[in-house]
Amino acid sequence: MPEVTMAQALNHGLRFALENDERVLVFGEDIGKLGGVFRITDRLQADFGDERVFDTPLAESGILGISVGLALAGWKPVSEIQFDAFSYPALDQVISHVGKYRFRSAATLSMPIVMRIPCGGGIGAAEHHSESPETYYAHTSGLKVVIPSTPADAFNLLVRSIRDPDPVIFLEPKSRYWSKEDVDLEPNGLPIGRARIAREGRHATLVAWGGMVARCLETARAAEEDGVDLEVVDLRSLVPLDVETVVDSARKTGRVVVVHEAPMTAGFGAEVVARVVEDAFDSLEAPVLRVTGYDLPYPPATVEEHYLPSVDRILVALERVLNF
Amino acid sequence: MPEVTMAQALNHGLRFALENDERVLVFGEDIGKLGGVFRITDRLQADFGDERVFDTPLAESGILGISVGLALAGWKPVSEIQFDAFSYPALDQVISHVGKYRFRSAATLSMPIVMRIPCGGGIGAAEHHSESPETYYAHTSGLKVVIPSTPADAFNLLVRSIRDPDPVIFLEPKSRYWSKEDVDLEPNGLPIGRARIAREGRHATLVAWGGMVARCLETARAAEEDGVDLEVVDLRSLVPLDVETVVDSARKTGRVVVVHEAPMTAGFGAEVVARVVEDAFDSLEAPVLRVTGYDLPYPPATVEEHYLPSVDRILVALERVLNF
Amino acid sequence: MTTDAAPDTVRILDPDGSVVDREGREAIDLKDEDLRALYRYMALTRQVDVECTALQRQGELAVYPPLLGQEAAQIGSAYALGEEDFVFPSYREVGVAVVRGIDLVEYMHFHRGTRHGGIEDPVGKRFAEISVPVSSQILHAVGWAMGAKKDGRPVCAIVYFGDGATSQGDFHEGCNFAGVFGAPVIFLCQNNGWAISVPLERQTAAPIWRKAESYGFPGVRVDGNDVLATYRVTREAAERARAEGIPTLIEAVTYRMGPHSTADDRSRYQPKEEIDRWERLDPLARYRAFLENEGLVEQPWLEEVEREGKELAAEVRRGIAGAPPRDVREMFDWVFSDVPPVLQRQKDEVTELMTEEEHKEQEDRDA
Amino acid sequence: MTTDAAPDTVRILDPDGSVVDREGREAIDLKDEDLRALYRYMALTRQVDVECTALQRQGELAVYPPLLGQEAAQIGSAYALGEEDFVFPSYREVGVAVVRGIDLVEYMHFHRGTRHGGIEDPVGKRFAEISVPVSSQILHAVGWAMGAKKDGRPVCAIVYFGDGATSQGDFHEGCNFAGVFGAPVIFLCQNNGWAISVPLERQTAAPIWRKAESYGFPGVRVDGNDVLATYRVTREAAERARAEGIPTLIEAVTYRMGPHSTADDRSRYQPKEEIDRWERLDPLARYRAFLENEGLVEQPWLEEVEREGKELAAEVRRGIAGAPPRDVREMFDWVFSDVPPVLQRQKDEVTELMTEEEHKEQEDRDA
Numbered sequence A, B: 001m002p003e004v005t006m007a008q009a010l011n012h013g014l015r016f017a018l019e020n021d022e023r024v025l026v027f028g029e030d031i032g033k034l035g036g037v038f039r040i041t042d043r044l045q046a047d048f049g050d051e052r053v054f055d056t057p058l059a060e061s062g063i064l065g066i067s068v069g070l071a072l073a074g075w076k077p078v079s080e081i082q083f084d085a086f087s088y089p090a091l092d093q094v095i096s097h098v099g100k101y102r103f104r105s106a107a108t109l110s111m112p113i114v115m116r117i118p119c120g121g122g123i124g125a126a127e128h129h130s131e132s133p134e135t136y137y138a139h140t141s142g143l144k145v146v147i148p149s150t151p152a153d154a155f156n157l158l159v160r161s162i163r164d165p166d167p168v169i170f171l172e173p174k175s176r177y178w179s180k181e182d183v184d185l186e187p188n189g190l191p192i193g194r195a196r197i198a199r200e201g202r203h204a205t206l207v208a209w210g211g212m213v214a215r216c217l218e219t220a221r222a223a224e225e226d227g228v229d230l231e232v233v234d235l236r237s238l239v240p241l242d243v244e245t246v247v248d249s250a251r252k253t254g255r256v257v258v259v260h261e262a263p264m265t266a267g268f269g270a271e272v273v274a275r276v277v278e279d280a281f282d283s284l285e286a287p288v289l290r291v292t293g294y295d296l297p298y299p300p301a302t303v304e305e306h307y308l309p310s311v312d313r314i315l316v317a318l319e320r321v322l323n324f
Numbered sequence C, D: 001m002t003t004d005a006a007p008d009t010v011r012i013l014d015p016d017g018s019v020v021d022r023e024g025r026e027a028i029d030l031k032d033e034d035l036r037a038l039y040r041y042m043a044l045t046r047q048v049d050v051e052c053t054a055l056q057r058q059g060e061l062a063v064y065p066p067l068l069g070q071e072a073a074q075i076g077s078a079y080a081l082g083e084e085d086f087v088f089p090s091y092r093e094v095g096v097a098v099v100r101g102i103d104l105v106e107y108m109h110f111h112r113g114t115r116h117g118g119i120e121d122p123v124g125k126r127f128a129e130i131s132v133p134v135s136s137q138i139l140h141a142v143g144w145a146m147g148a149k150k151d152g153r154p155v156c157a158i159v160y161f162g163d164g165a166t167s168q169g170d171f172h173e174g175c176n177f178a179g180v181f182g183a184p185v186i187f188l189c190q191n192n193g194w195a196i197s198v199p200l201e202r203q204t205a206a207p208i209w210r211k212a213e214s215y216g217f218p219g220v221r222v223d224g225n226d227v228l229a230t231y232r233v234t235r236e237a238a239e240r241a242r243a244e245g246i247p248t249l250i251e252a253v254t255y256r257m258g259p260h261s262t263a264d265d266r267s268r269y270q271p272k273e274e275i276d277r278w279e280r281l282d283p284l285a286r287y288r289a290f291l292e293n294e295g296l297v298e299q300p301w302l303e304e305v306e307r308e309g310k311e312l313a314a315e316v317r318r319g320i321a322g323a324p325p326r327d328v329r330e331m332f333d334w335v336f337s338d339v340p341p342v343l344q345r346q347k348d349e350v351t352e353l354m355t356e357e358e359h360k361e362q363e364d365r366d367a
């Protein structure tokens, strides 16, 4: 079990998939010689050849459009989109075809497409490089949407996503790329569709995914000093959503705060609130609150720490639910 | 006050705007000679000339992209997208530019862009012609998102949207295009950002928008026979959202059901639930529930009535909240 | 008769059916029975097409986009393909479906609103799902062709789209990928003069076939109402594609002799004289004249084809008219390879809400 | 020296600065002071550009995309514009900004991460916001040009983008709209050989300038390291655009002599011999040789320009280094023309969360 960063774990995941399934293809912008701007595909082209690992022209709709065709030809396309906001030119192909093709065929075929998208903020990047587009994908029927929060799960979830016969939007929290841990280089972790209790606690539940899981754990450590014992649920998989794990936690603590980077309005946090309210209403001791990015375009890097949910902001929300 | 259909009211609205502001331009696919596939732009080209009312090439990203440029040149672009799902090729321009340009300029300019999108199901249409994309837009910072439910408000809201200095996504519920009422051809109705109590009631609140408002009113009439008195809130404006009106109603009735056509997961209904829970938790007698389209791609027309929220489905949800 | 086609247009038959390009005609590798088959497919297609418009008028189809007038463009190109080549249609390719032996009843369920897509097992049938978002299917064809090339298979893809589709970004990205990767794909643009109500000159300021140059592969304009010409250029394109990985853009100049779809009113925009002019360029009449001139067909054979077409149309009618909706419950199983909890819950809800009557109907159908 | 430029390339100066197209040189309507101004702008730009890379290395800019090597493409084209013409930049057009008198400190706030866009009052300055999504700004230029034409104004738009941008759908849609509507717009493609690590041959299989034919307007390839040539072709394009509504696609062939951005490592992909070859084609050296050959400049003037460049670079440094973040609260007022309740509530939350220190800092700044 080597200690690796999330970026390296993802590289291992792609390598594992390329080695174990000769139908896997990896492509995107700058993923060949350069190894991707985050080096997630580092040396893959050298090791697997440029028929299986290749750069494409600069066109995201093209990348997802050929993914559909490659899947029809029996390949397993794994594409990389360079940054979150550059996934938008592909939305039409994703919504109108990737998510619909199986349904349209009356399930006579599968669409084993993986679309990797580095996402989220907190790394001091330029405009369009820090967005959290998960809601667009989670609201689109026919897509699975996953996002790891640790190096080990990054490897595990990526290998599972590539194996999955359905289209998976694989979101990678950039702010965690350089986090490190020991990683088992076998996909022995939780499957897609299951949430993970990242920390057990009794007094309130924080629900988060991707980059905000670490922030919630940080919050839990801070709260501990005040004698508040927080549970942290890492969703991992937004679609399918593991409502059971979230609701069980809500029933146990009676108090829930959902934390995400994306803007509040119609963000995926609202879905979590709605599911908790629907299934655990009588256990709730307080309103389910959200701590999120504000309803602004993602702001310039020098003020992003005001924008992203901070430990302080999460504590303020917790105070409200704990004292309700 | 002539009696007109919603389709005609929209035509009057465009006409009103073209007449009262010479900077207004109307364009899109088939909106000239043909008058649009729903005839919303009927005779506008004949009456205002083809410099102000014109067909474009078949390219939605192009249509929204030139809207940004036209706005920078001091025009007020009002585009028509032919059907809901054909708005997706324009999402990149909408998310990355239309919603961000003002912010990016530090508010030194405005983007008075209106994007009209016929949307929703229930008219027996082919694939891609019945979708409800409001969540994609409502989650995007920098966009106002409105949707009328009556002919009178269609006129009023459209004129107001075109006057608005900000980008407005103007959704038109196709299933109501042929509904009729007397329409005051002056924009004397409620402003953008305000919800409307479509029906007052005491026992529970239904929150809806667009095509589902009529269905909720129908439900209210059905419930009335059983002595249940329902309030129906027509949101009209998803962004900005009139939380106050919704929360006031929730406080009054203590029971809320949100109804929409779009799939459930991460649909805008979740946002309504979250806001009600946040601001009216202590008044709630029951969980806030949603009755929505299912998490399928919009299904073929012959089964769409199973898919769309029906009076029966709304009544089942009401039963649950009333007997909680 | 030269005014009706632009220069640089490949044409073998004049509108009156006489051979204008003798060499081209000789170069075509078709036996007499193939030459007759081309007519047969066109005639069958015409009848099915007309029947489907009638079915829509009678409420049996929700909406139908006729291909009336475009038979030569579709049949000639489709007939030039090999069995293993893969077809990516838009929404107007019934003629191609006829040639490829696609079950037309299954196909028409799309237009009835019974099922999306129209094709079960598209991979097995080498015929992709019906694609409505204009030009979006172009990239699928390119991706498939790239994939087939990686497998070293001597096949090609063909993708059908209209003149309007050339304005979309996906058209550009698709052609560009094909040029860069040497994808064995044929871009078959049926330029029927109109994108609903928008005429070609509002779509683009340049000839469509010339756009191929932007991508580094050949483009060719062909008389789309001359089935021998469309056959020939497609055949050549397929060979180039399979043997050398060279894509081709074919602009088949034709005309939409019907409405955009049954919901459309073309009298609002198509000029009367244009309609009349193209009326005289009907691809079936032209090709029948050729076959008759060459002594390849006689009255009884033509009558037999006519009868066969009627029967095929009737078969479509029998299969589609009154066809019940699908059981909505099965659709919850179509979204993913497994049924996640939320879809299971929704499926259960639908099941509970179905009236007893509906349940009974469904059981009868299943039995 | 002909191997370094493809045929059909407009060039006035050889890499050694001698005039290869005497007629072309004569046709240029520039006075001596203009000829000197071209050099001055290039030299100022070079210094600012180098300084910005240094500023990034010192942590004063978050990231910076140098234009090193592309000065002639930017300065020649920008200098050919009229005051009322509108510039639509991508993210690498500091040279254009210099010519257009854009406040460079304001501009660099984009790269510092202090404010998006970089331009306050873009309409007033005829210089659009910095645009990062590759090729997306092309449509804005076309829309603006359509709008200006509707107003009957004798102006044009120019939009800058790279070779990689030509692969995007928006490039195609933009060119196509321009062709159809006769929009007075110049598409200025700086083909610097690379889109980050992806070389031109992976971007497209056809010469970029030839793509104009797809849209029915002229395309021209120009030596992008020859400032007189880029000036000349842009000048002609602007005249065509303003007078006749004819768009032009200009491919300025140049080279990115630096990394894609300060975050990039070009040694991973640019071949050494290529780097060396282009090193010898530096646009500043070439043009200085020309000016010296023609006796248009002397050492003191060159030194003065050098000094001026240093001063400008220092000014940028003074303005941007250590610049504080903006008050985040004001951003809540930038989203809409009014502040809806949800944004007001969020603004209040931010205000409450600001530490006393931050409040004080902000007040000091406001005072």
Ligand SMILES: Cc1ncc(C[n+]2csc(CCOP(=O)(O)OP(=O)(O)O)c2C)c(N)n1
Residues within 6 Å of the ligand: B029, B058, B060, B082, B086, B089, C092, C132, C133, C134, C161, C162, C163, C164, C165, C166, C192, C194, C195, C196, C256, C260
């Ligand atoms: C992306 C998209 N935008 C709009 C439409 C609506 N629409 C359907 S067909 C059509 C015209 C297509 O014209 P063309 O490409 O020439 O093909 P034709 O219908 O003439 O065969 C339009 C605008 C659509 N289906 N997809």
Ligand SMILES: Cc1ncc(C[n+]2csc(CCOP(=O)(O)OP(=O)(O)O)c2C)c(N)n1
Residues within 6 Å of the ligand: A029, A058, A060, A082, A086, A089, D092, D132, D133, D134, D161, D162, D163, D164, D165, D166, D192, D194, D195, D196, D256, D260
């Ligand atoms: C839509 C989109 N996809 C990806 C990116 C990431 N990206 C930024 S610049 C760039 C390369 C652009 O190359 P080119 O157009 O040649 O311009 P250059 O940078 O060489 O000036 C890429 C891939 C982006 N900004 N936008």
Ligand SMILES: [Mg+2]
Residues within 6 Å of the ligand: C162, C163, C164, C190, C191, C192, C193, C194, C195, C196
């Ligand atoms: Mg057409």
Ligand SMILES: [Mg+2]
Residues within 6 Å of the ligand: D162, D163, D164, D190, D191, D192, D193, D194, D195, D196
């Ligand atoms: Mg480049």
